Amino acid sequence: MPYDRPVIKVEPPGPRAREVMRRHHELVMTSTHDPENLPLVIERGEGVWLVDVDGNVYLDFASAISVNNLGYPTHPEVARVAIEQLSVLAHAAGTDFYNPYQVSLAELLTSMAPGDFGKKVFFSNSGTEANEAAIKIARYSTNRKYFISFIGAFHGRTMGSVSLTASKPVHKKRFYMTMPGVIHVPYPNPYRNPWGIDGYEHPGELVNRVLDFIDYWVFEHQVPADEVAAIFFEPIQGEGGYVVPPRNFFAELKKLADRHGILLADDEVQMGLGRAGKMLAIEHFGIAPDIVTLAKALGAGVASLGATVFRKDLDPEPGAHSNTFGGHALAAAVAMKNIEVIRSLLPHVAELEKLFLERLAELKERYRTIGDVRGLGLAWGVEFVKDRRTKEHDAKTRNRVIYEALRRGLVLLGCGKSAVRLIPPLIIAEEQAKIGLDIFEEAVKAAHA
Ligand SMILES: Cc1ncc(COP(=O)(O)O)c(C=O)c1O
The missing domain is CATH 3.40.640.10 (Type I PLP-dependent aspartate aminotransferase-like (Major domain))
Structure with a gap:
């Protein structure tokens, strides 16, 4: 640490991650974990980076579902x-x-x-x-x-x-x-x-x-x-x-x-x-x-x-x-x-809002499976559809995008029937946000291939 980009040493879930997941499923109530959940076993975090038990480093675009708005492990103040x-x-x-x-x-x-x-x-x-x-x-x-x-x-x-x-x-x-x-x-x-x-x-x-x-x-x-x-x-x-x-x-x-x-x-x-x-x-x-x-x-x-x-x-x-x-x-x-x-970060969030709006709108132009892009601040949703005219949900592509992003070191979460949410910690720097958005595009591309 500190990190400046994701590092994937072993395809997730690596051997240590698999072992924790095996024990988890033996011991923790099944209802909490959807079969579609990511195989991400977090050991520690720093700022906007998460490190898994196999040493992979990820950029976090999920903020533990908008709990860790100030990143990891705990904001120093x-x-x-x-x-x-x-x-x-x-x-x-x-x-x-x-x-x-x-x-x-x-x-x-x-x-x-x-x-x-x-x-x-x-x-x-x-x-x-x-x-x-x-x-x-x-x-x-x-x-x-x-x-x-x-x-x-x-x-x-x-x-x-x-x-x-x-x-x-x-x-x-x-x-x-x-x-x-x-x-x-x-x-x-x-x-x-x-x-x-x-x-x-x-x-x-x-x-x-x-x-x-x-x-x-x-x-x-x-x-x-x-x-x-x-x-x-x-x-x-x-x-x-x-x-x-x-x-x-x-x-x-x-x-x-x-x-x-x-x-x-x-x-x-x-x-x-x-x-x-x-x-x-x-x-x-x-x-x-x-x-x-x-x-x-x-x-x-x-x-x-x-x-x-x-x-x-x-x-x-x-x-x-x-x-x-x-x-x-x-x-x-x-x-x-x-x-x-958080209050002191609001002007920063307003700046990043523009970046997300611009980049995600471009992606919508470029990829036909993206039916809708919506959001405010650092709360963005991208919805995947089979056909823009009928708007039929495309959960398969959505799930694939999330997995392809993880393989490349970006943590995303789904929402709705076929959307992905992009919700990084509010402390994310512009450069880091750009890295995440680039990986998101690569994942969308890979999901289409
Ligand atoms: C809008 C909203 N309300 C309520 C809840 C429930 O919160 P908790 O899981 O802390 O009970 C959630 C959780 O995702 C939520 O998103």
Whole structure:
């Protein structure tokens, strides 16, 4: 170290990697690992580089699914704070007693979430828990039963949040019944939607169709609008394919929600904290949601931390919801420094956004199997199709691209039915980003061969 390019000494998985994978599959619950997962056994990391157990060095375009936004192993400023905090206080029953660290983080998060109104925070350990809390806050405060969420959404896998999730049937297979009362509606996906509208050319028409769907097909046929507690959404769908909706969508959705007293719950678990070029992705869309959920990058890869930021007047009574680890002092201290570092990186992310937009648009021109390229900040999705006219998904080519990239030392992850996400750590230098984009093109070429 330090590295300036990937080094592949042995085709992954090498012998040591195969042995760890064999033992893993013997000992760790099968459901966590998809057969399509990459055979990547990580031993250590430095900056944007990952080293596997066989000594291969990879450039990371996956950021551990947008957790390691500041790279590896731990950003030095965050590590310093973590070590200092460890010598003072780590866990101290933050939901039974008090500590100043969680109060400071709550102050920071409530000022970060948009909206000129009072806010409070519930701390948890993960994205799904942050959303469970949001579900309970919405039900408790409105005393309403139903929820609306979007097809393609991923909000987690516990029984409440999985009922909002609608990205893959396997998430629900044999788990019936999950939380009843969730209605799924189409997401305003500009590339692929039930009406065949080109949402890049006609964003207004797409937005109107989705809103009409809710107004007419849901409120006039399925459930009364005044019994809907909240609409959950991702500002950019992550697991569903890195789908960016038209810019006016959430403002129009808010008008609809306000007409019926319905809360808006914004799931920023994957897109929040700089990933999409703003502290919160919803800032691109200019609305103030009633509830915002965060996790993944919040703990900087050091602490498992989730947060539900909500309008103060929705606050449930004592005992209605709590947990053990919420308000963990180490997690809170780490998150505060992490947020400060991420904020300082936003201008850098804006610069790199241009590079990604330009290079990926060129690739779309060059390779016919690329049907769509979309993204903001350092959150990019490239969707592969068999035929641009029919838009038939091409998962085989997508999977091949991911594997060909790995063989060349670039770590990528899939999303949606046939898309690849390109989500490097926000600290990536322009030169490193160019190396990654070059390897991505080589992998696309190889997948076509
Ligand atoms: C948007 C979104 N919400 C919620 C979750 C669930 O988070 P966790 O896996 O921490 O429970 C995820 C995880 O990928 C996510 O992407």
